[in-house]
Amino acid sequence: MSLLELDDVKVHFPVKKGLFFDRTVGHVYAVDGVSLSIEAGQTYGLVGESGCGKTTLGRAVLRLNDITDGGVVFDGTDLAKLPSEEMRAFRRRLQMVFQDPLGSLNPRQNIESILSEGMAAHGIGKDQTERREKIKDILAKVGLPSNALSRYPHEFSGGQRQRIGIARALVLEPDVIICDEPVSALDVSVQAQVINLLEELQESLGLTYLVIAHDLAVVRHISDVIGVMYLGGLVEEAPSDALYAKPRHPYTKALMSAVPVPDPEVEDRRERILLHGDLPSPANPPAGCRFHTRCPWVQETKCATERPPLLDTGDGHKVACHFTAEIEAGTVKQTLATGIEAVTGTETVAAEAVEVSEGETETEVPAADAPEKAPVTVPAQADADAKEKAAAAEETGAKASDATDVEKETADATDEASGATEKAEGSPKA
């Protein structure tokens, strides 16, 4: 059995309105039905763009956010239903490393105090001397000098602060460490040091990681299994190598083609799938497949009406798309305009949009005479002609995203997904 299992986890934040009566006017569907399982000693990488709910999911595992529905089974115990007192005891075994190394360390505590606080709370070590020995041991493991004990967070560089954050998790001897963007605040040369450290620690201590990051190259480097999130749900999950060798979901394909590779030869050769518009609001997610509003392969049937389940296509490669096989066989073509028209998420609008854009496909010259794959797939060094097409596509795409704001009220409260989440969490003002 897996060490950590998430079963249809949902985290919805209420959107409140009104000064005195906290009327709930809607929900932000930050995480909406995610199931995954992590084996002991494995690294599970969770990637997605901002606002896709990856951080919320990580926090939900530790119950730092309330779980609206679903189960988080850790080593046979369902954490989602534990009383908070018992949950606190479990947190020793599940630790977290945060994104902002300075923001997550108390500037007025020295390193010894920061590291021993958790140990004292969980009753590790008889007295401070014993704890200090243990802390020194851990500091050496993460590559910090033992004279760091009496120093304060501001005296360290960014990379060292992140090492302190990792040490804070390690002193409690956890089984699972959830790393939320562990290296995104660091410079590339230092980033590599921290990535190597995480890998070494996993090997020597047998840790299990859930790594949450937006940088696909980092996640791919460190993970055994990768899950790709889009708008609150997993769209694809596969072993790291399989995912990068052959991404199957259209969103994963687009995401991977958008990551710049530090090699001009590769950059000039490869084809880029440009997605149009922005992420729809998680307060008003599109019906059916969440990605159908931006998908270059969207079809008239099913996509706008039926949410595709995450199905195993063999070899542990799971995809949530109605047309995976058809896209790969080439029987389903990229539909330039249809992919980008409907954003509001209501079925009627979506249907209309499909009709409208169909008309466009017929009349629009570039779409009609273009080769099968051309419309939105723009080679990095394309001729001027292709660029014009891309520009045209961009325009229509952006127009479509515009429709997201149709509902002013919701749009105000949830202008940006992450912002909305914070607001909803923070105060009833939102």
Added chain:
Amino acid sequence: MSLLSVEELSVTFTARGRKDATAVDGVSFAVDQGQVVGLVGESGCGKSVTSLALMGLLPRKGVRIGGRAEFDGQNLLTMSERKLRDMRGSQLAMIFQDPLSSLNPVVPIGIQVTEILERHRGLKGEKARKEAASLLDRVGIPDPARRLKEYPHQLSGGMRQRALIAMAVACAPRLLIADEPTTALDVTIQAQILELLKELVDQEGTALLMITHDLGVVAGLCDEVNVLYAGRAVESAGRRELFAHPTHPYAHGLLGSIPRLDAPRGEPLNPIRGSINDKIAWADGCAFAPRCDHYTMECLTGTPELTEPRTAGHQVRCVNPVLPTAEVPA
């Protein structure tokens, strides 16, 4: 002659009772019409300060600027504030990293865009609004007439950056300085914005000075690349040359420490040890020496000169460059 040629630019911040802090320490590069030149480096290498100095946006007090920056034959660094104001926006324009904090939150987008048109092109009223709408349309903002009335917070991150680009290109500047234009954006949005910048350069022949920490962005966009370290260029070359043969140990190490999407998995990364805080002053030797695997005592005898150990035009500031025989497998 180049459109912009910067020679030995240096910027030192001074404060009473404190040691002087030299952010830029002799940077030289040139940008031609229609060319994309990249300044790459990690935080603290002086890339942003360089751009601010060129635009004349550094405070007058407490800053000492040296060297020359000739734009079309005129030295930007000694230009009067009045003249500089005429140049900014019309000849030179800048795109900043954080689109939300570079837009005025309490003024609608439309007014912020027409402001430039009024100031530099003398357009007024309806005419200015029409032009503003067509600018927004050009950078791919849908329904521009409505967007003009909206405030920055009503736009998404990608849209805000597009609005900023629209403002920057409003007067068809000859040089565009982009300071980390995509760092605050998601990768799919980043791809859109980079595509837009490429288009502008191709169609208008605008020169683009691209400042970024992301070597991937540089690989896809820049013609010439300057790698900065601690306020000095340590390596300058065409992008193909640089990525194929990184010769300064810093550039070499940087490329080795990036996890690549298309590389085989399972091998540990080769990080550069230490951090940017472990440096020595350029006057005493190579600032990178304390972190360098190749350093010798020779590195500590004054600033290394720029040499061309590999091919012409590929300049490297190092006495022990990484050459084919000594190359370690990356």
